[in-house]
Amino acid sequence: MKSTLLLAWRYVSYHWLRSGILACCIALVTFLPFAVEILVAHYQETLTKRASTTPLLVGAKGSRFDLLMSSLYFKGKTKDLITAKECASIATPDLCTTIPLYVRHSAKGYPVVGTSLEYFGFRNLQLAAGTLPLKLGDATIGSRVAADLKLSPGDYVISDTERLYDLAASYPLRMRIAGILEQSGTADDRGVFVDTKTAWIISGIGHGHQDIESNPDWVLDKGDGHVAGNAAVVEYNEITEATLESFHFHGGTDDFPLTAMVVLPRNQKSFTIVKARLTSSKTVQPLLPEEGIEELLDFVFQAKKFFDANLILVTAATCLFIALVVLLTVRVRQREIETLIKIGASRIMIVRLLTVELLIVVVVGVIFAAGLAALASFVAIRQGLLF
Numbered sequence: 001m002k003s004t005l006l007l008a009w010r011y012v013s014y015h016w017l018r019s020g021i022l023a024c025c026i027a028l029v030t031f032l033p034f035a036v037e038i039l040v041a042h043y044q045e046t047l048t049k050r051a052s053t054t055p056l057l058v059g060a061k062g063s064r065f066d067l068l069m070s071s072l073y074f075k076g077k078t079k080d081l082i083t084a085k086e087c088a089s090i091a092t093p094d095l096c097t098t099i100p101l102y103v104r105h106s107a108k109g110y111p112v113v114g115t116s117l118e119y120f121g122f123r124n125l126q127l128a129a130g131t132l133p134l135k136l137g138d139a140t141i142g143s144r145v146a147a148d149l150k151l152s153p154g155d156y157v158i159s160d161t162e163r164l165y166d167l168a169a170s171y172p173l174r175m176r177i178a179g180i181l182e183q184s185g186t187a188d189d190r191g192v193f194v195d196t197k198t199a200w201i202i203s204g205i206g207h208g209h210q211d212i213e214s215n216p217d218w219v220l221d222k223g224d225g226h227v228a229g230n231a232a233v234v235e236y237n238e239i240t241e242a243t244l245e246s247f248h249f250h251g252g253t254d255d256f257p258l259t260a261m262v263v264l265p266r267n268q269k270s271f272t273i274v275k276a277r278l279t280s281s282k283t284v285q286p287l288l289p290e291e292g293i294e295e296l297l298d299f300v301f302q303a304k305k306f307f308d309a310n311l312i313l314v315t316a317a318t319c320l321f322i323a324l325v326v327l328l329t330v331r332v333r334q335r336e337i338e339t340l341i342k343i344g345a346s347r348i349m350i351v352r353l354l355t356v357e358l359l360i361v362v363v364v365g366v367i368f369a370a371g372l373a374a375l376a377s378f379v380a381i382r383q384g385l386l387f
Helices: 002-014 016-052 064-072 084-088 118-122 143-149 196-202 268-279 289-332 334-342 347-383
Strands: 056-060 096-107 110-115 127-130 138-141 156-158 174-181 192-195 206-208 219-223 226-229 247-249 260-265 284-287
Touching (some): 002 347, 016 064, 016 347, 056 064, 064 284, 096 118, 110 196
Antiparallel strands (some): 206 247, 219 226
16 A cells, blocks of 8 residues: 555656646645635634623614614614613613613724723723723724724724715714723624713714803804804814813713613523513514524525535536546556556556545645635634635
8 A cells, every 4th residue: 555655646746737737627626615614613602602691682673683784793783772761761771781882983993882881891802002081082892993904002093084065964073092902702703882871972963162141143043041152163073181171962971872782681580670671662672692693594504505515516516527537537547557557566556546536635735725715714804804
């Protein structure tokens, strides 16, 4: 067997170009299945783990998948919003604690997540530098945001303009980077975290401007407890120590919008009570993230079945191609085979020799494909190209 393996290896290495082309063909066919399996396994584990650590989500009635992706992974937007007041009457403090989420805006393409300080403890997020967003206008960014935008504590990031030609829309807010989170390998690495009040200011619900009553020329209309300014009043688009006191909100914060709330029941009994109350609500819906992500992954695996079926056809075509190459090779090597027979080689040995040569090429192609798939998957996961 050693002599057969040696002869086969010598032949393959001598005809390296022909063997290399065949190995590349095999690698190209097997690369995609390897990469898909690695990526699907990784994202299944990542998505399931994040969902399983979130007991309960509450959002407006509508698409459950929109609520799930927006609240857990900061992808997409929910169409309808809820208010903190809607949940306060159902999810009482003696039964659970709640964490608000307001994910509607972005900064340099990264999602701006309005939440409370409890979120960082809930997700076990640690600081690599700086502090959490303790003041209005502060932002704590994920590790991927910091690396991609080359930001550090003390720098600034500006929220994206979504309605460029809408003169009534709020100005982009210039936020100070208060801190950077350690890499967690989750969606939090790509988030720009601010206080919910800062997120509301980006939406135009809150604002800061010059003192209108200090200059009569700025007053457009004045009534009982109401002063309206004209176009000469300058709105601030950055919250500094000098302008902090001028920022204010009109109305009660309980009526301000949220995209979702994370509900953390105190125990199983509290979980059952809260979920039952939320289920009977006409305005909000409860969502078990683990069940939602399992349902979403079912759709993914249904689509993957078509890919697997296509892979079978491609593999069959590749096998036929390899068989054709082997038959042509045998015909080209006819004189060589006759010479081997004349010097005493049996037909079984010749078949074994050709088989070992083919196996060497196939093994090299598969190893190359597996290595390339692992490298490509690592880069895709590391750079967050797919999620």
